[in-house]
Amino acid sequence: MQQELKHEGEFKYIEDGEGPILLILHGLFGALSNFKEVFDQFRDKFRVVIPMMPIYDLPVQETHVKSLAAFIHRFVEFKGFNEINVLGNSLGGHVALVYSLEHPDNVHSMILTGSSGLYENAMGGSFPRREDYEFIKAKVAYTFYDPETATKELVDEVFEIVNNKEKLIRVLALAKSAIRHNMSEELHTFKMPVCLIWGKNDTVTPPEVAEEFNRLLPHSELFWIDLCGHAPMMERPKEFNSILSPWLNALYKEKV
Numbered sequence: 001m002q003q004e005l006k007h008e009g010e011f012k013y014i015e016d017g018e019g020p021i022l023l024i025l026h027g028l029f030g031a032l033s034n035f036k037e038v039f040d041q042f043r044d045k046f047r048v049v050i051p052m053m054p055i056y057d058l059p060v061q062e063t064h065v066k067s068l069a070a071f072i073h074r075f076v077e078f079k080g081f082n083e084i085n086v087l088g089n090s091l092g093g094h095v096a097l098v099y100s101l102e103h104p105d106n107v108h109s110m111i112l113t114g115s116s117g118l119y120e121n122a123m124g125g126s127f128p129r130r131e132d133y134e135f136i137k138a139k140v141a142y143t144f145y146d147p148e149t150a151t152k153e154l155v156d157e158v159f160e161i162v163n164n165k166e167k168l169i170r171v172l173a174l175a176k177s178a179i180r181h182n183m184s185e186e187l188h189t190f191k192m193p194v195c196l197i198w199g200k201n202d203t204v205t206p207p208e209v210a211e212e213f214n215r216l217l218p219h220s221e222l223f224w225i226d227l228c229g230h231a232p233m234m235e236r237p238k239e240f241n242s243i244l245s246p247w248l249n250a251l252y253k254e255k256v
Contacts, residue, residue: 017043027090037237064177069098187216199228
């Protein structure tokens with residue numbers, strides 16, 4: 001994924017491909033590179049777009065899930081997108097849910113993986129030992145089934161974030177916002193098809209969360225990936241893509 005980061009107005013994003021829109025929303029600690037294999041595979045048949053959400057740029061009092069959903073709405077309007085397929089991991093899934101609730105006519109389908117919005121074991125309700133590199137490394141590894149997925153590059157990135165006071169304040173504000181904002185009472189109103197792709201060994205949003213999403217979302221299908229944690233598109237990208245590709249194919253009635 002060697003894509004130039006585009007800067008237009010308040011937005012920064014990567015984009016490639018032609019066809020239906022696949023809008024990807026990253027998580028709280030998610031880099032755009034977390035979706036490398038998804039981006040590389042689906043840009044052949046989709047217009048794949050990954051905006052950088054302003055997690056560390058919002059005023060503290062506006063650092064919550066709904067502000068991020070409003071940002072995505074502005075981005076979608078700016079790009080003139082409609083009938084989008086929105087894919088979100090973790091916090092990004094929660095943002096996708098809020099956006100889709102408020103703008104259902106603009107969403108063709110939704111794909112959630114390890115999404116918050118119901119219940120989660122937050123990676124960090126606090127970071128009492130944030131200056132301890134090994135502690136942060138263990139926290140990052142907790143996200144995955146295979147701790148080797150927590151590369152030094154990824155751990156270094158999280159370590160830098162939690163040791164930056166301004167960034168940490170916003171991370172904690174967003175984490176608390178996601179925990180408080182339970183969407184169970186609203187999910188029955190969703191009419192778009194929803195694909196749930198979940199790691200069987202997710203410790204952040206455990207399997208019962210996926211089952212509850214599946215029960216509450218009227219047009220949802222649940223797919224499991226074994227030996228996989230909270231970020232299937234990173235830890236098991238081939239399996240993730242092998243589930244998502246035929247699911248999208250069925251939506252468009254053609255091979256994509």
